[in-house]
Amino acid sequence: MLKYSLRRLGSAIPTLFLLITFAFFLIRIAPGGPFDSERALPADIEANLAAKYHLDEPLVFQYARYLWQIARGDLGPSFHYRDWTVNDLIIQGAPVSFLLGAAALLLALVIGVITGAWAALRQNRPADYTVMSIAMVGISIPNFVMAPLLILLFAIVLGWVPAGGWAFSFDRMVLPVVTLALPMIAYIARITRGSMIEVLHSSYIRTVRAKGMPEKEVILRHALKPALLPVISYLGPAAAAILTGSVVVERIFTIPGIGSYFVQGALNRDYTLVMGVVILYGVLIILFNFLVDLIYAFLDPRIRYDDGETET
Amino acid sequence: MKRLGALCLLFALAGCGEREAHAPEAVPALAEPVDVVFGEDGRPLPEVLAESQVVHRGNGEEPQTLDPHLAEGVPSSNILRDLFEGLTTTAPDGRIVPGAARHWDISRDGLTYTFFLDPDGRWSNGEPVTADDFVWSWRRAVDPATGASYSRMLSPIVNAEAILAGESPPEALGVEALNDMTFQVELKDPTPYFLGLLTHPTSYPVHRPTVEQHGDSHVRPGNLVSNGAFMLDDWRVRSSIELVRNPHYRDADDVLVERVVFYPFEDENTEFNRFRAGDLHWTYQVPNNQFQWLRKNMPQALMVAPWFGTYFFSFNLTREPFEDNLALRQALNLAVDREILTEQVSRFGEIPTFNLVPPGLPEYESPETPWAGMTQEEREAEAKRLYREAGYSEQRPLEVELRYNTSENHRKIAVAVAAMWKQVLGVRTRLINEEFRVFLQNRAQRRVTEVFRSGWIGDYQDAFTFLELFHSEHGRNDAGYDSERYDRLLQRIAAERIPASRRNLMAEAERMILADQVILPVYNYVTKRLIDPRLKGWEENVMDHHLTRHMFLVKAKSAIEASEEADGGE
Numbered sequence: 001m002l003k004y005s006l007r008r009l010g011s012a013i014p015t016l017f018l019l020i021t022f023a024f025f026l027i028r029i030a031p032g033g034p035f036d037s038e039r040a041l042p043a044d045i046e047a048n049l050a051a052k053y054h055l056d057e058p059l060v061f062q063y064a065r066y067l068w069q070i071a072r073g074d075l076g077p078s079f080h081y082r083d084w085t086v087n088d089l090i091i092q093g094a095p096v097s098f099l100l101g102a103a104a105l106l107l108a109l110v111i112g113v114i115t116g117a118w119a120a121l122r123q124n125r126p127a128d129y130t131v132m133s134i135a136m137v138g139i140s141i142p143n144f145v146m147a148p149l150l151i152l153l154f155a156i157v158l159g160w161v162p163a164g165g166w167a168f169s170f171d172r173m174v175l176p177v178v179t180l181a182l183p184m185i186a187y188i189a190r191i192t193r194g195s196m197i198e199v200l201h202s203s204y205i206r207t208v209r210a211k212g213m214p215e216k217e218v219i220l221r222h223a224l225k226p227a228l229l230p231v232i233s234y235l236g237p238a239a240a241a242i243l244t245g246s247v248v249v250e251r252i253f254t255i256p257g258i259g260s261y262f263v264q265g266a267l268n269r270d271y272t273l274v275m276g277v278v279i280l281y282g283v284l285i286i287l288f289n290f291l292v293d294l295i296y297a298f299l300d301p302r303i304r305y306d307d308g309e310t311e312t
Numbered sequence: 313m314k315r316l317g318a319l320c321l322l323f324a325l326a327g328c329g330e331r332e333a334h335a336p337e338a339v340p341a342l343a344e345p346v347d348v349v350f351g352e353d354g355r356p357l358p359e360v361l362a363e364s365q366v367v368h369r370g371n372g373e374e375p376q377t378l379d380p381h382l383a384e385g386v387p388s389s390n391i392l393r394d395l396f397e398g399l400t401t402t403a404p405d406g407r408i409v410p411g412a413a414r415h416w417d418i419s420r421d422g423l424t425y426t427f428f429l430d431p432d433g434r435w436s437n438g439e440p441v442t443a444d445d446f447v448w449s450w451r452r453a454v455d456p457a458t459g460a461s462y463s464r465m466l467s468p469i470v471n472a473e474a475i476l477a478g479e480s481p482p483e484a485l486g487v488e489a490l491n492d493m494t495f496q497v498e499l500k501d502p503t504p505y506f507l508g509l510l511t512h513p514t515s516y517p518v519h520r521p522t523v524e525q526h527g528d529s530h531v532r533p534g535n536l537v538s539n540g541a542f543m544l545d546d547w548r549v550r551s552s553i554e555l556v557r558n559p560h561y562r563d564a565d566d567v568l569v570e571r572v573v574f575y576p577f578e579d580e581n582t583e584f585n586r587f588r589a590g591d592l593h594w595t596y597q598v599p600n601n602q603f604q605w606l607r608k609n610m611p612q613a614l615m616v617a618p619w620f621g622t623y624f625f626s627f628n629l630t631r632e633p634f635e636d637n638l639a640l641r642q643a644l645n646l647a648v649d650r651e652i653l654t655e656q657v658s659r660f661g662e663i664p665t666f667n668l669v670p671p672g673l674p675e676y677e678s679p680e681t682p683w684a685g686m687t688q689e690e691r692e693a694e695a696k697r698l699y700r701e702a703g704y705s706e707q708r709p710l711e712v713e714l715r716y717n718t719s720e721n722h723r724k725i726a727v728a729v730a731a732m733w734k735q736v737l738g739v740r741t742r743l744i745n746e747e748f749r750v751f752l753q754n755r756a757q758r759r760v761t762e763v764f765r766s767g768w769i770g771d772y773q774d775a776f777t778f779l780e781l782f783h784s785e786h787g788r789n790d791a792g793y794d795s796e797r798y799d800r801l802l803q804r805i806a807a808e809r810i811p812a813s814r815r816n817l818m819a820e821a822e823r824m825i826l827a828d829q830v831i832l833p834v835y836n837y838v839t840k841r842l843i844d845p846r847l848k849g850w851e852e853n854v855m856d857h858h859l860t861r862h863m864f865l866v867k868a869k870s871a872i873e874a875s876e877e878a879d880g881g882e
Contacts, residue, residue: 254582
């Protein structure tokens with residue numbers, strides 16, 4: 001297991017390197033620069049700014065400088081939010097996104113798995129159809145429609161919760177968390193149902209039932225665990241995406257997470273900020289995919305990562 | 313289904329959750345305010361004032377920086393006007409009044425300004441604001457190493473342009489501290505709007521020891537030392553910026569607001585929802601599509617006021633088809649019905665215009681163009697004639713590209729303008745939508761543009777801020793207007809000392825831009841926002857400067873009645 005983990009870690013480094021390289025040169029291809037504005041800068045000042053941020057050097061030098069910088073954990077100054085470094089911005093924004101994302105993930109996982117399993121046990125009955133139809137609607141309604149509806153109902157009409165803004169409190173978090181979680185709940189419910197039905201039809205379930213095991217134990221111990229495997233593989237990338245924030249939810253609820261930096265950073269040609277969030281996202285994707293594989297081994301005794309055996 | 317029930321219960325419980333400490337009083341939004349009664353000292357009586365003097369204000373985008381010399385854009389300026397104070401400042405109605413300088417002398421030739429600083433002027437750490445602070449700060453602002461975005465604002469000062477060009481050291485700037493409290497400025501040309509420039513953040517003083525000690529991070533909470541009515545208390549990026557009353561401020565006793573919180577919004581609908589929910593006293597803007605609803609349902613809060621800006625289209629004069637084709641440019645200009653654009657398309661009370669400089673300046677009136685007096689039918693007939701004169705016809709229509717940057721309003725206007733050209737002249741217009749920075753670059757390069765959206769909000773209260781855009785070497789002369797006569801005219805305006813002659817020269821310059829059909833003016837901007845009727849001291853002014861120190865919150869009528877009832881019951 002340790003060997004496997006080390007190997008995975010080793011392969012992560014070239015992946016990240018490629019990601020950084022592509023992102024670095026791609027963002028530079030975009031026309032315009034970070035200091036363009038409707039108020040044109042005097043040429044000398046623009047030259048000074050470019051020199052201050054080393055934008056006047058050949059691109060390859062900048063690239064080398066950037067690699068050296070991130071090797072030391074410094075993501076550089078933000079070109080747009082000039083009082084802050086990218087490290088500052090991510091340190092301020094990431095906990096907000098993480099907290100929100102983790103809450104949404106947990107909510108989605110609990111409700112999604114329970115409703116999915118519940119529907120699977122009532123396969124092709126009215127209850128199953130009802131739940132799955134609701135789930136389909138949940139997947140189809142985009143969050144930029146759902147969020148304003150929730151705000152209108154719960155904040156404006158009923159006045160139960162604030163219409164937006166961020167604080168680590170239940171009333172400020174509930175609407176954004178629910179907005180983020182709803183499509184995931186629906187998605188997880190559908191995956192769970194599908195894989196649960198498959199597992200319930202498999203021969204070993206028939207065997208344990210034939211052995212006279214109580215139905216409750218059949219489902220919880222033998223059916224649910226393997227049925228969760230597709231859910232777990234969905235969760236890896238989903239977790240990385242949701243923990244790095246959501247542009248739409250942050251915009252609508254005015255939440256200072258890091259999701260908006262992907263878009264704002266690109267629009268402002270804030271090269272370092274875009275790179276910072278891309279690297280963070282990349283690291284999380286790699287990390288969660290690795291975790292997913294470990295959880296796989298834990299849930300399914302047939303999967304082993306030790307040498308000599310095949311990997312799944 | 314039990315789970316869903318539990319979820320609903322969670323929603324219900326949320327209502328009991330505590331609101332944040334700084335949220336406005338629990339009076340429903342848009343409660344009717346009490347009538348303000350002023351005491352003998354000119355201050356409102358304490359019994360009408362709301363208990364909590366915390367103003368919550370929507371403020372557009374997250375500011376790029378709070379360093380007054382680096383800042384640009386309206387959101388940061390709004391905050392900086394509360395944090396800092398220049399030598400002059402603005403009264404609620406927009407008049408320029410003494411700020412950090414109590415009074416000043418202007419030499420007879422208009423070239424030497426001597427400012428006598430207010431002896432009560434203090435930094436937020438209690439230290440006195442001195443003439444040396446201004447000397448050091450202004451040198452910093454024009455030093456190319458600082459990279460100040462608006463350093464041009466100080467260019468009327470002797471040697472400023474040479475310093476900006478890197479030819480002289482910052483110490484050569486024509487400013488001097490005659491003594492601790494006397495600050496003298498030498499100008500290269502009499503600049504009648506100079507006092508107005510001093511309300512701009514570029515001219516604000518910064519606290520030298522703080523800047524030297526903290527460098528780039530001198531504006532962070534805990535570090536920033538400022539000289540305005542408020543000081544920085546907290547800054548959570550993309551969440552809020554909180555200022556508290558500066559107890560050392562020269563006029564601190566007259567500042568009634570204790571705390572002002574600026575919230576950035578990336579979406580105007582979100583801001584509008586927060587206002588409706590009672591979280592904000594003051595919004596930065598309103599959603600365009602809600603205007604009719606607002607006019608009907610919140611007339612007492614909706615503030616629409618003229619703004620010092622013009623929305624126009626520019627012709628690229630360096631390329632086909634507009635190069636050397638005055639008749640064609642004029643035809644396109646006349647074929648556009650501004651009233652339809654403002655009344656049916658933008659629909660926010662914008663003012664249709666045929667001019668470059670917006671109205672509302674005390675010292676200047678724009679010249680009237682011959683076509684402004686025509687009816688739209690006459691203009692269209694003339695447009696058709698000019699279109700033929702330019703060599704186009706129904707059989708041989710003009711094909712043109714109209715460029716604009718991504719925005720719902722720009723798109724709607726561009727579509728309408730293209731439709732008018734099509735209807736009146738038969739022009740085939742291709743609409744090109746570009747992301748902002750791509751658009752800016754294309755405009756500046758002049759290699760692909762034909763006709764494109766422009767717009768300008770004046771930087772200072774003088775017609776010159778619009779006229780100088782068309783100097784052949786101005787960095788934003790994207791039309792590529794290149795007229796020696798016009799450049800000379802601008803020079804004469806800068807050197808002119810007699811106000812009436814200067815006014816005439818400026819009118820002549822504006823007439824030139826319009827007669828040469830460099831631009832296609834559409835409308836003058838308006839500011840549009842929602843203001844809680846309980847927030848008093850807010851007045852409209854064309855520069856759109858609103859300092860929190862002139863404001864205060866009053867009680868709601870319902871709150872007073874409730875407390876009277878409670879008193880009566882005892």
